[in-house]
Amino acid sequence: MKVYDDMSIWMVAGSQHLYGEETLNQVRSHTEEIATYLDAQKGIPAKVEYKGILTTPAEITDFCTKASADPSCGGVILWMHTFSPSKMWINGFNVLNKPVCHLHTQFNRDIPWGEIDMDFMNLNQSAHGGREHGFINSRMKLNRKVVVGFWQDSEVHERLDAWMRACAAVKDQRNGKIARFGDNMRDVAVTEGDKVAAQIALGYDVYGYAVGDLAQVIADVDEKTIDALIEEYKAQYEIDPALLGEKSDALRTAARLEAGMTQFLEEGGFCAFTTTFEDLHGIAQLPGLACQRLMEKGYGFGGEGDWKTAALVRALKVMGKGMPGGTSFMEDYTYHLDPANPMVLGAHMLEVCPTISEDKKVKLEIHELGIGGKDDPVRMVFDVPGGKALNASLMDMGNRFRLLINEVEAVESGKELPNLPVARVVWKALPDLKTAAAAWIYGGGAHHTAFSKDVTTEMLIDYADICGVESLVIDADTDIRSFKKELQWNDLYYTMKGFAGGV
Secondary structure, three states: OOOOOOOEEEEEEEOOHHHOHHHHHHHHHHHHHHHHHHHHOOOOOOEEEEEEEEOOHHHHHHHHHHHHHOOOEEEEEEEOOOOOOHHHHHHHHHHOOOOEEEEEOOOOOOOOOOOOOHHHHHHOOHHHHHHHHHHHHHHOOOOOEEEEOOOOOHHHHHHHHHHHHHHHHHHHHHOOEEEEEOOOOOOOOOOOOOHHHHHHHHOOEEEEEOHHHHHHHHHOOOHHHHHHHHHHHHHHOEEOHHHHOOOHHHHHHHHHHHHHHHHHHHHHOOOEEEOOOOOOOOOOEOOHHHHHHHHHOOOEEEHHHOHHHHHHHHHHHHHOOOOOOOEEEEEEEEEEOOOOOOEEEEEOOOOOOHHHHOOOOOEEEEOOOOOOOOEOOEEEEOEOOOEEEEEEEEEEOOOOEEEEEEEEEEEOOOOOOOOOOOOEEEEEEOOOHHHHHHHHHHOOOOOEEEEEOOOOHHHHHHHHHHHOOEEEEEOOOOOHHHHHHHHHHHHHHHHHHOOOOOO
């Protein structure tokens, strides 16, 4: 996953010629210093490039045209250092198709009370220059993020980090391809969706393949490739002795599945994929271990043909790159309804990504699977340690896509699960299980989610804003009465707005 290596954020300042060349030279110097400083910060995940200052409508339009056409540009940071009359920006904003962050800062942190004069005021007037810029953004209904604060403050860096990670996910998906092996699980509603609308709003393209196409690639995997994967498994995991003895053929079959699926995805340039247990013709096992390993490498995945969740898992993988917590395909499976300690057990049949296991020991085991009608599948089995996390789900609501986010607290149950041989995580939903579950159901949230221990709500809201997608948050402050009103207001807004995806 090289998305951050191939992406830069362009930073410019807005000004005008009213102040004279001496002032403009200072604006250039200040802007370059800030861009260079931000670029050097460890908490800033993408390269920040200084691109000068803009003082005329022609310069602004030229900058916006170049940023829109450059595939390496993941977004633009705009700073109104002095005062940039907002009408100058209209034509530029009409052509700009990259995410925008309005950095409302100033070069000096403090007012020099004893020395301040009109020359200083004319140079350092972001306080009112940013308001003029904000008006044209709002007048043109431009999706953007506004970050306010001194440019050396860690809080500013954290907010820029969240936005840049969202930019990276959007950049990745605008050229993204998702492979669907087989169709959706029959009679399921929420995994369906409009693929054309998704490409308009989110940028990725969804391709369907007969399982036989994949089965042929799997069948052609050579034995040396399988041998190499087996050695890799031995080095990384605690393996059930049966898989190295009387059931070694099952482990080799799992390795063959991984190798074939990897080859298919790499050759096709795919970033995410789906499978379904109802469509496994020509495949010996439901690919559990293969899906877990591919997610670990950064691929998005969705079970039962759920391409929207596959794309969302990939987006969160991109956003969380380099962070320690991990992201996985997930499903709310069952509740612990003890009034004193309500919890949710999350898992899936097999396909949970080991990146969320952190330091927990991962085991490779083989067990019967009661659905699918295939051989017993190999899978990773592990528990997930506690910590802050979230679940996110993307649904097609007919006239828009909705991103639903629930903040949760992963916990260690302290209970053994000897008869549940799957990867699993236990969490407490915020603000509480009853409120969170009711809000999720009122919001039409899917049973499939992207679960993450590193991606934040702010990143996902930024992502939704860039894509023009509705976002709803269930957190510690949620109450059902207000949440239902928000749903009603959003329905009215999107009905009046009509569907229009993208920046």
